[in-house]
Amino acid sequence: MSVNPRVVHKRRATITALPLYYSGHLLKKHTEDKDFKSYYGELRGATLFLYTDDTQDTYTEKLDLEQLKSMELNSPYQRKTPTIFTLTLLSEEVQLKMDNPDTGEEWRGYILTVVKKQIPSKLQLLPGQMLLLKEALDQERRRNPPVLRPPLPPRPAFLRPASPCPSPVPAKDKPDNSILDMPSCFLDVSREEAERMLCANPEYGSIILRPSTMANNYALTLRQQTSRGHVMKNYRVSSSNSGFVIELETALTVSTLNDVLKYFLEKTEYRLQPYMASQPYDTRIELSPAPKNISITSPALKTVPKAQVAPMLRSQTKEESLPPPTKPAEGEYVVPDDHRPDEHKLKLDQLDSELRQVLRLRRESIQTASGEDEMYENQPTEKALSCTAQWTKSEAV
Template sequence: MSVHPRVVHMRRESITALPLYYSGHLHKKQTKDKTFKKFFTELRGSTLFFYKNDQEDTYIEKLDLNQVKSMEKSSTHLTLSLDTDEVKLKMDNDVTGEEWRGFILTVVNHEIPSQLKLLPGQMLKLQEFLNQERRKNCPQPRPPLPPRPPFLQLGEGSSSTDQELPECFYGVNRQEAVQMLQANPENGDIIIRPSTVGNDYALTLRQMTPSGPAIKNFKVTSTDSGLVIKLDTAVTVPSLHAVLEYFMEKTEHRLKPYVVSTYDTHLEPSSFDPKDTSVSSSSTKNVPKAQVAPLQRAKTEEEVQPPPLDQDRVYMIPDDATPENPTVKPATLNDELRHAVKQRRQAIYDAAEGEEQSRYERHISDRQTPSSSVQWINKTQ
């Protein structure tokens, strides 16, 4: 399944972090090669990035045009001489070849060639490219900063470096930073650390690539004008916070600073079972018994009186109770139920006894009365 060109472009931009000026197919041949190899090539800044095809987002090789010492050109060929090698570039046709020559010559000579057979729109595009490169290589001086407010002024004995360290700054070396990123990827992807050279710094990050996670290290040099990030095109920023922000913006905030949380985020269920009786008795505390008898308190007259009778559980005096018959007394619900159950049980016993008696009588009568077969024999005789 092919990847959308916009997605490929965004991935390449996040990896190279350089503006794209021109792209197309080029054939490249170095001294060690016997034949030309075809690549999809992008001119980003002053560097040529060579990809296997237009669907790949990770470049295979790159060529910095600022390292070119001399150059020879023809209709469809360019020969670039470097310090240690010679690179030959071949274009597919004269139209694309003229545009490639225009961009490459402009980067190498820092000016637009006078003899170019390009359309006005192509020349305007080339002029915009040259102006952008000049502004990038010769940045405008920054305006002076406003005075620092009193509540932000540093106290005695403190330095600006201590006040401006980002939260992902750790005093570790390269190996330790790599181990931290690999062991705990959930904490973040970027670590800023001190460099082994003078007052410089270094940045170690963990980035996902098509072949898996990759660790990259970048050098940050301290200068009088600020901190310089050593990339293909150097970038100057005012502080370490700006260094962190630069890398986060170039990766579209897919990378996060490495921060170790001091709070727990996972709760394990308790392994103690209150119903477990296997706990040894030695672990329980022996509570000593009281040696003094409790104080006996005299009961008051209200406490001596019996509790009031529950009115819901008492029958009222029946209607047949009269002053002439004082023996009729209230009966509780339990007594009435007990009497009713006794009468019901007696009725069941009487019914069962009567049925048993009738069954016995029928059995006796059957034994005394001769059967039908005997009666028939007697009649035949």
């Protein structure tokens, strides 16, 4: 009794847990095999599941297309001839054969789209088929967004061709992500140099990440202790669209090169450590030389002009330094201060000057009023003022 195709489809979706993009009959074989074997294939995500027929709910084989390096058409596209594709993976090389060339073109379009996350530029498909292919691409991008990976480092000098193409100079304002995301044990050395460094300085570490001789690939060199002694091992790390693939017996894909290093550290139980050359330290403190004397030809120092301040009266300074005068008792005779004669003399001179000015003004006014009475009036007035001045001086003394 045949099983309902809807039930089979639901079981396959449960087992794989991946969305179905394309399915159909095809033939598959390894390059060393002679004959093709018939399968029913389902492209779910970036994995091709192969079943013996369309009623089987458990797959027989699967191909991880994330490890796909190339997909080549063995013969030109022709309407009446079968289409054979050669898929080169990291660990194997297989061939897929489709009897219908139009179906083969659809398989090629879907496989390259889910692997490269973009629709190939040259496809001989109808508009409706292209629309379905675009929907599959959008779904795959939502399910598995592209991983931001550090750019590959520049190729070592010994791996560059004789006439390399000039590479664009990076902008100065952009940070170098290759330096920021690269493990500290990455060194631009060859396999021989890495092995020599690990042997010469085992105290620095035992793992070196380096460029591979193959383009867009890396290699991991480590020095490991075994029962036979220390041995050198080299592992290849390939760059793919989904990350970095560690090419072991069972290939492993990780997101970054730091994850590659972390995987090896965990697998060796942290008995191996990344190679980091120690930086030298100074052990002596040297005294800096004394500064040299200023030469004669050195520019002369600027002379700042002194501020000009108005002179202060001596009497004001003395008044500030003297204590406040004490109030004399009633009926007591006050003797003038002998130590302040200059102050009284100044006041007397000022008073004398004022009196003389008053006399001069008075004389001028009298001469203007009456020329005859000028001598008569001036003489007693001047005599009276002179007597007043003399009396004032005697009182002050």
